[in-house]
Amino acid sequence: EEIEVLYEIDSTNEFLKRNYKSFHDGAIVVAIKQTAGKGRMGRSWYSPEGGLWYSVLFKPKIHINLHVYTKIFSIAIVEVLRKLKIKAYIKWPNDIYYNGKKLCGILSEAVSVNDRVVAIIVGIGLNVNNDIPEELKNVAVSIKDILRKKVKITYLLDSINKHAWNILVNYRNETENITKLWKKYLVPREGDVLKVKVDDEIVEGKVLKISDDILYVDVGGKVIGVQSIHQLVE
Ligand code: BTN
Structure with a gap:
């Protein structure tokens, strides 16, 4: 070593x-x-x-x-x-x-x-x-x-x-x-509900799928790909 x-x-x-x-x-x-x-x-x-x-x-x-x-x-x-x-x-x-x-x-x-x-x-x-x-x-x-x-x-x-x-x-x-x-x-885990920032607006969504660099979140029926941690709101 x-x-x-x-x-x-x-x-x-x-x-x-x-x-x-x-x-x-x-x-x-x-x-x-x-x-x-x-x-x-x-x-x-x-x-x-x-x-x-x-x-x-x-x-x-x-x-x-x-x-x-x-x-x-x-x-x-x-x-x-x-x-x-x-x-x-x-x-x-x-x-x-x-x-x-x-x-x-x-x-x-x-x-x-x-x-x-x-x-x-x-x-x-x-x-x-x-x-x-x-x-x-x-x-x-x-x-x-x-x-x-x-x-x-x-x-x-x-x-x-x-x-x-x-x-x-x-x-x-x-x-x-x-x-x-x-x-x-x-x-988060798949299925979790969380807040994400979309066009400077904070909205609630449900995590559908997690990949290495994209989090797919369902926001009111629309799937959004969250790419950066900055889009995740605590
Ligand atoms: C991050 O969370 O943004 C990653 C931080 C990584 C820090 C480590 S400290 C040792 C190594 N040398 C660096 O300059 N960065 C990584």
């Missing part, structure tokens, strides 16, 4: 994008803190000391959809957290939540050369022992706040990776089963 620990870096995802050639399949890069942590959709990810900020590199020999990697890590994280008695769940499409607040985000990226995927980078940001800034306390939470004690970051890193690796080798060719497991922990 190849683990590189960096004290400070812009972003572990960016670091691996620049340096993937020097690392093996399965290599892990952890940062104590990131100075330019990245979230999805161009957002920034606040990464002070105390959190678990890392990326895993895959150099796939066969093509596996990026969503599959994200799902595997989402499942692994939820199951490791549940072992710690934290009832975490996956908030569609790929955040880990606890009690309506974000605990962890995942950013998976592919590096292609001449249309061929040469590297997959799965970036994980888990709030562990870090303080959540005042302005984010309504939307984010850390493990320390849930359990009221600090948890060893190395324990989490190790358990998540071992578990993800097991899921990956057991299900490699059965992505439907990964999706099934993912849906077990997913919120």
Whole structure:
């Protein structure tokens, strides 16, 4: 197992994008803190000391959809957290939540050369022992706040990776089963009634079907494809 620990870096995802050639399949890069942590959709990810900020590199020999990697890590994280008695769940499409607040985000990226995927980078940001800034306390939470004690970051890193690796080798060719497991922990569920934003208006709808990147919602008999999490209203 190849683990590189960096004290400070812009972003572990960016670091691996620049340096993937020097690392093996399965290599892990952890940062104590990131100075330019990245979230999805161009957002920034606040990464002070105390959190678990890392990326895993895959150099796939066969093509596996990026969503599959994200799902595997989402499942692994939820199951490791549940072992710690934290009832975490996956908030569609790929955040880990606890009690309506974000605990962890995942950013998976592919590096292609001449249309061929040469590297997959799965970036994980888990709030562990870090303080959540005042302005984010309504939307984010850390493990320390849930359990009221600090948890060893190395324990989490190790358990998540071992578990993800097991899921990956057991299900490699059965992505439907990964999706099934993912849906077990997913919120919303098919059939749930929720609020979505359509043309700046908030309306109620029923979830008909959930795919990796689209939520099909029935709004008064009309089916709407919800693409971004911003369209989901709490
Ligand atoms: C999100 O929810 O928007 C995804 C957040 C992903 C954050 C992690 S922290 C380690 C890795 N490096 C980054 O710059 N981002 C990911």
